[in-house]
Amino acid sequence: MTRTIIQGAVCALLAATTFATPAFAGECPANKAGASLLTGAPTMPKGVTDTVIGSVDLNAEIGVPDRQLRTRRLVVQPGGIVPLHSHKDRPALIYTVSGQITEYRSSCTVPILHKAGDVAREADGISHYWINHGKVAAVLLSSDVHHGN
Template identity: 55%
Template sequence: MMKPVLNTDRFSFAALALAALAFGAGLPATSALAGECPADQVAEDGMTPGPMTPKGVTDTVIKTIDLSSKGDAWKGSMLRMRKLVVQPGGIVPWHSHETRPANIVVVSGSITEYSSTCKVPILHKKGEVTAEFGHLSHWWKNNGKVPTVLYSSDILSPEMHDDNAM
């Protein structure tokens, strides 16, 4: 009689899927739609440039991955993950995502985004994720009373490796 063989690939996928579901269960049900610009407020030049220097924010690089092994199109590019802690009144300065796509998750607190693509400020709360890419420039401010913790994952092109912009 043959013993059943554990398919580790299938087991790993199932474990990963369960972990993702468990993580997602802790997020607000409205997170997919929250923290977005209202449809009637979307504009090409919604907000003018804001502060150009950071204030009350720590930016810690957690890990980077050199993407060069993925082919010529990725030569010199890096995937970077950072933790940002923005104190009350703190500012993540005006910056562009034209050449640096990113995803941001709010882990605690809340933060307000002032975006070139929206006429009104956008409040991002704990558990919300926002995608930043394309023709977008913006700045963020913690208008709350507690520090806001964000995790950011972005792709840096070769010319951005020494760029300290947020």
């Protein structure tokens, strides 16, 4: 049953990312790529629920110890914050299901607005945080390769 749920979540994420136009809408504009120090970044979450909806032990599946492929559902309320964190050695894809949310990224000199249907690629050791400046909750699906079991 759990495996079926995981496969369904992964298929839904793949379908969403395959047919999204453009594939990675909401990326840093090419002329705005560059280092951002993220000075004063929030370090505590606010108004966020984070629910793991499925995971796969990658050691059992493909021989990668101490790693999971997991999918989470995050709901970020208006004014909510996903605090500063790093994706060093933890790649992820984030699909915005509904609402919109602003990302502040170490590799972009301007904030990035993610709208429903956008996919954010989190890799290459970036650090970032997210704030919902909107008036409705932002719902996100996050699939990442996570340390631990």
